[in-house]
Amino acid sequence: MKTFIRNISIITIVSGALLTSCKKDFLNTTPLNQASSATTWADPNLSEAFVTELYNGLYEGELNQENLDCQTDNALYNFGKENINEGNISPAATGNVPHTYEWGEMYARIRSANIALEQLAKAPIDKSLVDRLTGEALFMRAYYYNQLLRYYGGVPLVKSSYSASATDFTIARSSYSDCVDFIVGDLDKAAGLLQGKDQPKGRATSDAALALKARVLLYAASDLHDMPTAKAKSSLLSQYAHPELLGYVDGDRAARWKKAQDAAKAVMDLGKYGFKLDLSAPASATDGFNNYQNSYLSRNGGEAEILFARYFANAKDEWGAWYARNNCPNGYHGWTSSEPTQNMVDDYEMMDGTKFDWKNPAEAAAPYQNRDPRFYASILYDGAPWKPRTPDGAGIDPYNEIQMGTYQTGSSSSPVAYFGLDTRNSPLENWNGTRTGYGIRKFMDPNPAIVDNNTRQEVPSPQIRYTEVVFNYIETCLALGQEGEAKIWLNKIRFRSGMPAITDAGDALVERYRNERNVEMMFEEQRFYDARRWMIAPQTLGNKAKIIKITGTLKPGKTVSVYRYNTDNYNYTYTVQELDPGVENRSWNDKVYFPPINRDEMNKNNKLIQNPGY
Secondary structure (H helix, E strand, O other): OHHHHHHHHHHHHHHHHHHHHHOOOHHHOOOOOOOOHHHHHHOHHHHHHHHHHHHHHHOOOOOOOOOHHHHOOOEEEOOOOOHHHHOOOEOOEOOOOOHHHOHHHHHHHHHHHHHHHHHHOOOOOOHHHHHHHHHHHHHHHHHHHHHHHHHHOOOOOOOOOOOOOOOOOOOOOOOHHHHHHHHHHHHHHHHHHHOOOOOOOOOOOHHHHHHHHHHHHHHHHOHHHEHHHHHHHOHHHHOOOOHHHOOEOOOOHHHHHHHHHHHHHHHHOOOOOOOOOOOOOOOOHHHHHHHHHHHHHOOOOHHHHEEEEEOOOOOOOOHHHHHHHHHOOHHHOOOOOEEEOHHHHHOOOEOOOOOOOOOOHHHHHOOOOOEOHHHHHHEEOOOOEOOOOOHHHHOOOOOOEOOOOEEEEEEOOEEEEEEOOOOOOOOOOOOOOOOOOOEEOOOOOOOOOOOOOOOOOOOOEEEEEHHHHHHHHHHHHHHOOOHHHHHHHHHHHHHHHOOOOOOOOHHHHHHHHHHHHHHHOOOOOOHHHHHHHOOOHHHOOOOOOEEEEEEEEEOOOOEEOOOOOOOOOEEEEEEEEEOOOOOOOOOOOHHHHOOOOOHHHHHHOOOOOOOOOO
């Protein structure tokens, strides 16, 4: 007991002495888990770390469990309706907004970019490093501003960081045209500062800045952002009191198309990018399949497609690396989260370049034969070859083929119903089967050693792909009446995938271009914006989602013990249906051209003006 009391006394005396000696400066201690601003910007490594953190705003890129194409006619999300598809969104209930478009998320990154730009301007470190980091910060600020711009329209342009002593944190939305000018200005400066810099994968480059500029200017020239055109096509937009927030209210639209064309051509003239776009005739079907797969996997030469990407490493547990598990079929114990619709599948042409037609008896009887090679590289369909099954499915399906239907086994005289492994009645898992009759293959690593349900993959998310730049150029050519040039480049893309040349003209050529862009860029966050900026959303995004029902009936005299797709043993029927409206009842509302600004943001900033229809 005496020892215990003595120890307490010693502790008390020492503590008192410490408090007495430190009472004047104990509030000025340096945190052990963070560096001060002065330390950060005086240290090259810490400065670089700060700028590197800006890239975290990309999150999983396009490789999300819930792909943005699920908010279009291309796909369906398996686990809950997308309210935006039904027009049921409001400032109080915005529906699912991906991280990379969410107002607060983007402004948090923009604030960090502003801090970096301010501090780098006076940082006592090597000028070459300052230039590179400044270029990266400018690029990322422009990237995030464009994410906001193309989602909401004109937004507040916050060009510097706010200090704690600021008395007013409110700011009005800038006009659409001012936002475009600001973003393009940042990209031009970034391109100059990053010129000649040897950047590692995943970081901003001068070329990426030029490519993003081409995207920004293409959108700026499009129907939705030319207000005389937009007003003529939408009564809601025509009544909006602040059209300058949504697009250009005046000016020379042809000049805007030309600026977009020049920006895209500047990237093409670099001569450094593109994969298999030099063919003078269509590739074989096999080569077309491989070319397309390599282009989206960014391997075997397909790396030349990437201008800017979000990369993943297997050693790091990140959501985008789980893309395969999140989206592969339930017959492999995946979640089948983002699944293509029949609407999307019908957009793939026949191998001879004609449109697939359900009214054609031969095509309707075998809808997965003789299609565009990109179909086979993008979609997991009934009978498609895929990876070895997991041990619990290997005995049921030793052939490793996708099973999306209901079939018969046993004998034709006494058949037994068998539900495919990849359906919602799967004997393996039935809570996560496809609703549409399809799964996604695009962006899945086909390596059989990568087991989809429990292994991360290292497929990058292409934030800006060279083929998009080429499509942007083609679109400007069409807008400027240069159909010959447009067809030359459109056919280069088609030849790579094994498809024949397009010979259409006029409106038919525009429609072929739009279909080609959708097929090539599926699940790359293009359709959401393309259908809007072309103002074809009422005829496309407003369509009911279509699904496929497949049955396999044993032919007379046939006996099968283990099911496999086989037209010698089975008669197959394919029935196209509309998705159950209880799952999602799609319709179009013009207010969805520009989603609403969240109510919380409106309440925090009384200078904000809400988008039309809310």
